[in-house]
Amino acid sequence: MVLRERISEHTYVFRSNMYAKVNAGLITTPEGCILIDTLPYPEETEEIVHFVRRRLRSNVKYIILTHSHADHVYGAYLFPEADVIGHLYSRKLLLTQTRPALTKARQTNPALADVRLRLPAILMEKEAAVRLGGATLIMRHAPGHAPDVISVYYREEKVLFASDAMMSIPYFVYGDINDLRRTLRELMEASPLEDLVQGHGDVLLRGEVKTVIETHLAYLDKLEAHVDDVIARRLGKEALLSLDVGECGISHIALEGLAPRLHRENLIALYTRKIKRLKQSQTKQKQAA
Ligand SMILES: [Zn+2]
Missing domain, CATH: 3.60.15.10 (Ribonuclease Z/Hydroxyacylglutathione hydrolase-like)
Structure with a gap:
């Protein structure tokens, strides 16, 4: 129903x-x-x-x-x-x-x-x-x-x-x-x-x-700061996924328990995009040199 x-x-x-x-x-x-x-x-x-x-x-x-x-x-x-x-x-x-x-x-x-x-x-x-x-x-x-x-x-x-x-x-x-x-x-x-x-x-x-919107903006900031830190310190996937959704102000049980999975997908998507952009700019720098 x-x-x-x-x-x-x-x-x-x-x-x-x-x-x-x-x-x-x-x-x-x-x-x-x-x-x-x-x-x-x-x-x-x-x-x-x-x-x-x-x-x-x-x-x-x-x-x-x-x-x-x-x-x-x-x-x-x-x-x-x-x-x-x-x-x-x-x-x-x-x-x-x-x-x-x-x-x-x-x-x-x-x-x-x-x-x-x-x-x-x-x-x-x-x-x-x-x-x-x-x-x-x-x-x-x-x-x-x-x-x-x-x-x-x-x-x-x-x-x-x-x-x-x-x-x-x-x-x-x-x-x-x-x-x-x-x-x-x-x-x-x-x-x-x-x-x-x-x-x-x-x-x-x-x-x-x-x-609620402020909580969501804070979540995005915390997530991005973590991804930037993992990249700057050249840490691996385990470190990337170590950030718990609850630490970012979102309940584990949100959306019938889907929250931890969606959070992991957010982390991986942002990390992958940033690494890609980094590699692109490194290639450009090399070409310019
Ligand atoms: Zn939808």
């Missing part, structure tokens, strides 16, 4: 019980609904379909896909009536990465047998807005977790959907640590704000947002 939470008059959040607490958002209006992301497994997204049709006696006019990752987009095909909105890069990544990954996943996971990817037909780059039935949703490019992430701000009810720029542990393996820092600082400025819906995990209330 999906967890359904009504966080303001016209805003519902649906949280996956089957994979990493993914959140989908639903804005209801007299002219139809706007869905922000879908859930990882069709049987969970079906619960949203059921709720919209049977309980609200409505339909979904638009789906905003906040990025191209499988856990957020697999359910879009269950709303054939809706127009799909997304970032320019998302369309490209859906075709080049999500689609081949889905073909592979289908072979081992029968629950995904019927999933068909839907590509966004309405594309945005930096900023755009949707208006429907008195609701204004402002979408902004929010890269860092991945290059194509967008955040969505529901102006009338002061709700910010931060997508995976905000999850219980910052994760930039598919994106870039500096982009994520910039995005987090921008999210902190969102105002006025009542609730922040993370891509995964609990909804944050107004009073918690600043502290």
Whole structure:
């Protein structure tokens, strides 16, 4: 069963019980609904379909896909009536990465047998807005977790959907640590704000947002300082992985116990990128000499 939470008059959040607490958002209006992301497994997204049709006696006019990752987009095909909105890069990544990954996943996971990817037909780059039935949703490019992430701000009810720029542990393996820092600082400025819906995990209330974002920025700083130290002292992989996620202010049990694994992947990704850059600049220096 999906967890359904009504966080303001016209805003519902649906949280996956089957994979990493993914959140989908639903804005209801007299002219139809706007869905922000879908859930990882069709049987969970079906619960949203059921709720919209049977309980609200409505339909979904638009789906905003906040990025191209499988856990957020697999359910879009269950709303054939809706127009799909997304970032320019998302369309490209859906075709080049999500689609081949889905073909592979289908072979081992029968629950995904019927999933068909839907590509966004309405594309945005930096900023755009949707208006429907008195609701204004402002979408902004929010890269860092991945290059194509967008955040969505529901102006009338002061709700910010931060997508995976905000999850219980910052994760930039598919994106870039500096982009994520910039995005987090921008999210902190969102105002006025009542609730922040993370891509995964609990909804944050107004009073918690600043502290949580500061914790995430501190996590990124500590992680990067550690990676720099390991490189400067020419230490190995064991030293790199010796930094515990708990020492960086993030709970081990965050995201159903996934946090230590995501933390290790962050460490390895940052280390690998920095070593690559170092080697490139050394080669350039040699060529110049
Ligand atoms: Zn995700």
